[in-house]
Amino acid sequence: MMAAALVLVLLGSWEAYVRLGGIDEIVLPAPSAIATALHDDRALLWSNFTVTAGEIAFGMLVALVLGLACAVAMHFSDALRRALYPLLVSSQTIPIVLVAPLLVAWWGFDLTPKLAIVALVCFFPIVVPTLDALDRVDPDLRKLMRTFGASRWQTFRIVEAPAALPGVLTGAKLSVAIAAIAATLAELAGSDSGLGNLMLKAIPNFETARAFAAVLVLSAFSMALFGLLALAERRLLPWAHQTRGTAQ
């Protein structure tokens, strides 16, 4: 209720500011103009949306697969952990804005450079909480498994992997929030379709409302993905929210 009211107030003042302030709609379109663009350009928005949504979804999938593999490898091997951690951190310092055009020059205008950029950005926030959750498994649980004669692999499969799931989901939620920006950046660097590409073309054509509509579609998609992950968390891991007191 509060959230809806807040949004309404914000939209109302935005509309009033544009209309009463005589703001040029090329600079800042009113919410009503954006709504009109959303309706009029729906076919265009949809076809570009599917491109960007694919980049985000598959890029996150790549990040998830590589990130989990990396976290597990680092969990099992201290040598790998020492070798990979500095690389991981430095991967986050790469200015994507600079690298994106290079990747496009290297791989062309198709999906590959976009997947690489989304995956590069999402990789780190998946690895760190996952590895953290694996490290925080109760050492007494590992001892218990040893007294049962469990192998290292059994301990991982039965105890460590499920215990790390909340960490994986936290990482995925963090990634969703930044994946959209990464995909847009990748498209700005070189593309012929996608919502980022649409924004890039709309602004020099003075179709600012269309660009805003594209932003709206993109953030709605991100929020839906985030909501989906939060729902999965509640459904799959009811224990994660109610264990305080069980394991002290």
Place this chain on the structure above:
Amino acid sequence: MLTRTRAPAQAPSQVQTGLGSVCLRDVGKTFAARRRGAAPVTALDGLSLDAGPGEIVAVVGPSGCGKTTLLELVCGLTEPDAGSLQAAPATLMAQRDLLLPWRSAVDNAALALRVAGIERAAARTRAAALLRDFGLEGFERARPYEMSGGMRQRVAFARTLLSGRTVLCLDEPFASLDALTRQDMQDWLAGTLATQPRTVVLVTHDVEEAIVLADRVLVLAPRPGRVVATLDVDVERPRRRTDARLVALRERALRELRA
């Protein structure tokens, strides 16, 4: 001198084929200093302990007397630096129940059976039967967070029994429970061990718990951990806490602890 003999690990599928024993002779264990320059810590020094088949031996002592190290030695989680140790395959039950929060009561109890490669259905059947014996009928599918502390501890004990290890190491199993539940659980454990005998090494802060449950009580002194007194509890079971002999033994143990 250091010798270590360990009976071959017995598959949990062959539960209750005889009872194991534990024999420690002059066992020592020293840990390297955590910080550079600090002295190494001697956790145990010249400690001897015997638990014959089906015997319940309690170890009481203040914090820092190496009780947890002792149990880890018996369970084979760490090796002694000195002395000799013979132990049948042992498993550990800790103060915290260590139940997996995403598994139901029955699947937690069946954990060791699953580790041993027993099929899920068969493991569940056996675990469910034991949970029923433990008064947990109807809670087989409950998750740990849906159960009380006493119930969780009973599930943990079922898991320990089903591991098929003939020696049970109990590390302050009831310390995290409230006083009333703790007494109930002690009586319950005494009853369970009467029907399903096991060789038990019980480590506790609680002198009364030791006297009520054990055949023999070792009193440890700290830094380094060593035995300062051995009390035989020659009182028939079931025992009453108010039994004069038990009360006298408790007083003696407390005196030894304070000495």
